[in-house]
Amino acid sequence: MEEVLDETQFLAPVDGALPSPGEERAIILPCPFEATVSYQAGTKDGPAAIIKASQYIEETDEESGVDLCGLKFRTADPLPIEDLTPQEMVEFVKEKALELYRNDKFVLALGGEHTITVGAAGACFERYPNAGLLHLDAHHDLRLEYWGSKYSHACIVRRLIELYNIPVASIGIRAFCPDEKEFKESRPVPTCYGWECAGHVSRSFPYIDNLPKEIYITLDVDALDPTVMPATGTPEPQGLTYSEVKEIISYAAKGHTIVGADVVELSPRPGFHHADYTAAKLAVQLLMAALNKRG
Numbered sequence: 001m002e003e004v005l006d007e008t009q010f011l012a013p014v015d016g017a018l019p020s021p022g023e024e025r026a027i028i029l030p031c032p033f034e035a036t037v038s039y040q041a042g043t044k045d046g047p048a049a050i051i052k053a054s055q056y057i058e059e060t061d062e063e064s065g066v067d068l069c070g071l072k073f074r075t076a077d078p079l080p081i082e083d084l085t086p087q088e089m090v091e092f093v094k095e096k097a098l099e100l101y102r103n104d105k106f107v108l109a110l111g112g113e114h115t116i117t118v119g120a121a122g123a124c125f126e127r128y129p130n131a132g133l134l135h136l137d138a139h140h141d142l143r144l145e146y147w148g149s150k151y152s153h154a155c156i157v158r159r160l161i162e163l164y165n166i167p168v169a170s171i172g173i174r175a176f177c178p179d180e181k182e183f184k185e186s187r188p189v190p191t192c193y194g195w196e197c198a199g200h201v202s203r204s205f206p207y208i209d210n211l212p213k214e215i216y217i218t219l220d221v222d223a224l225d226p227t228v229m230p231a232t233g234t235p236e237p238q239g240l241t242y243s244e245v246k247e248i249i250s251y252a253a254k255g256h257t258i259v260g261a262d263v264v265e266l267s268p269r270p271g272f273h274h275a276d277y278t279a280a281k282l283a284v285q286l287l288m289a290a291l292n293k294r295g
Helices: 043-054 086-102 116-127 156-164 178-186 201-209 242-255 273-294
Strands: 026-031 073-075 106-111 132-136 168-173 191-193 214-220 257-264
Touching: 026 043, 026 086, 026 116, 026 273, 043 106, 043 257, 043 273, 086 106, 086 116, 106 116, 106 273, 116 156, 116 214, 116 257, 132 156, 132 242, 156 168, 168 201, 191 201, 201 242, 214 242, 214 273, 242 273, 257 273
Parallel strands: 026 073, 026 106, 106 257, 132 168, 132 214, 168 191, 214 257
Antiparallel strands: none
């Protein structure tokens, strides 16, 4: 009998392979939102592109031997947020994610622009108030506002600090503005810059070590070098490789419990489907690292 793939689901598990309702350990939460992008558009199409690309990932992880479909996760319907304002979207995402966290689910949000993290991570910090933020990105995202909006994708780390007073470690940063530098002088944000850790990823490990035992990981795909990830709105040279990001996730999982995560800022481009696939593979790494540690 021919296997029937469920193409609405991350990794497209074969018919009958999904966990029964209530038995899933994790929820993939598509957040197709785009309102404050400042260069190249397309992030609203990121979740669908990641899910589509994931359908071509083999069911067994090549290095660990883990049966990925045996991790017991389910993909939620895309959230109806495209027509909301950024602030309305943040509240909506937070409400939906918090409901999942309160039911002891691990949530992996797929963006969408980085603003979705204020809602998705905010819900996580309400559920796990002692958690910290591991922020992988090319940009600090510490602006007070950008283009008149405090809910711009360029402000998300500052919003989370202001709202939840969380400890943060930023890795891969290689672009920032005077406003962000001034903020860091008043409220230090430990940072391993791209020029420090690209090619020397272990230099980022002490920053991870200093975070609390529970962490939320936000992965803006522009943390990766544009030669690896060309399909993003604001690419920056001198970024990380796929293997380096994978090593950071693996190292973080060894000494910490990953209580929530997201993959954001993929802007799919015709002819660059390898970028969608790379984002999907990193989403798998986050899911696997989190669920294997949770048992």
